[in-house]
Amino acid sequence: MTEYIVKENALPDFFQALANGRRLLAPQGQGENCQLAPLNGPLSLDYANTHMSPKGLFFPQTEKILAFHKLVDKPHYNVYQDLGDHSQPTVIFGIRPCDARGLAVSNRVFQNDRFTDPYWKGKYEQTVKIGLACLEPFPQCFCSAMGGGPFGENGLDVLAYPKDKGLGLKALTPVGEELLKATKAEPADLASEIKELEQKAIEAQGSLDDYKTINERQIMELYKADHWPNTAEPCLGCGVCTFFCPTCHCFDIQDESNEKGGARMRNWDTCMSPLFTVHGTGHNPRPSKTERVRQRFMHKLKYIPIKQDGVRGCTGCGRCVVMCPANIDIRSVAALMAQASA
Numbered sequence: 001m002t003e004y005i006v007k008e009n010a011l012p013d014f015f016q017a018l019a020n021g022r023r024l025l026a027p028q029g030q031g032e033n034c035q036l037a038p039l040n041g042p043l044s045l046d047y048a049n050t051h052m053s054p055k056g057l058f059f060p061q062t063e064k065i066l067a068f069h070k071l072v073d074k075p076h077y078n079v080y081q082d083l084g085d086h087s088q089p090t091v092i093f094g095i096r097p098c099d100a101r102g103l104a105v106s107n108r109v110f111q112n113d114r115f116t117d118p119y120w121k122g123k124y125e126q127t128v129k130i131g132l133a134c135l136e137p138f139p140q141c142f143c144s145a146m147g148g149g150p151f152g153e154n155g156l157d158v159l160a161y162p163k164d165k166g167l168g169l170k171a172l173t174p175v176g177e178e179l180l181k182a183t184k185a186e187p188a189d190l191a192s193e194i195k196e197l198e199q200k201a202i203e204a205q206g207s208l209d210d211y212k213t214i215n216e217r218q219i220m221e222l223y224k225a226d227h228w229p230n231t232a233e234p235c236l237g238c239g240v241c242t243f244f245c246p247t248c249h250c251f252d253i254q255d256e257s258n259e260k261g262g263a264r265m266r267n268w269d270t271c272m273s274p275l276f277t278v279h280g281t282g283h284n285p286r287p288s289k290t291e292r293v294r295q296r297f298m299h300k301l302k303y304i305p306i307k308q309d310g311v312r313g314c315t316g317c318g319r320c321v322v323m324c325p326a327n328i329d330i331r332s333v334a335a336l337m338a339q340a341s342a
């Protein structure tokens, strides 16, 4: 794959070429207002990350997946209308490597050799993802400690970085290469510069995969460890950690109807809610907070890596650490899991 540069004065043409008949999204706004939105103002490259993860673009908080109405002369019959996946050709510029990696984890949940979720598939596959590497670590980030990195490539079509007020770019997939060729980006040899910048960024972040011993431990050894009641004790069960997390993907499906018809809605759900696992019989296999909190961390750090060739369900984006009202920090929990004895 090829590397390219775009000089400062060529940026407007570059973004116009990226848009070309597609929806172009880029980080807009500051702080808690920073989100991926249609690019319609000056681009800032110094944001830490978007407040919410980008998963909502592919897996909306609430999504109408089916509508139905009753026939006037046969009220017991419903007519269904599949509403499709609401997808459109899109380019995202400026997704952080941690979030692209998070989307790649969810992609293997929504599309695998057993299932294909059509609502996810259409949106994910019609989106070209251009990542923006992190030259300096932000205080809340720990991607390297979770097996990723500030120049991570997983889930991206192109990796970009700020260069002399313009951009350096590395194509990572044929789709990314094709897109860059269609712009006026100039081919360049950036391999050694990228390697050097990556090394600097990793060193500045300071920790490289701190929690490897979790992979070596048996599930039951981690599961039965005695720290879980204390770990769970401060949790309020609010679910904020899961709603902000780029890899949390649980949902609930509900039909909302009246005498004329209705709609089938898919809504984000959370394993931190006691209702999440209640069976039709009323039995709840995770009745206590300790079981629910343990499930969240075991899922991120043990079950997902088992199913996804060692890739963790935590990307180190730091959102749950910042947002948790009870100050529960996944790094501390991972450290306890790495040391735990049953």
Ligand code: SF4
Pocket (backbone or CB within 6 Å): 234, 235, 236, 237, 238, 239, 240, 241, 242, 272, 323, 324, 325, 326, 327, 328
């Ligand atoms: S954000 Fe914190 S308090 Fe809320 S459910 Fe998650 S761990 Fe518990």
Ligand code: SF4
Pocket (backbone or CB within 6 Å): 102, 241, 244, 245, 246, 247, 300, 313, 314, 315, 316, 317, 318, 319, 320, 321, 330
């Ligand atoms: S568990 Fe927390 S730090 Fe890890 S990816 Fe999810 S929100 Fe980010």
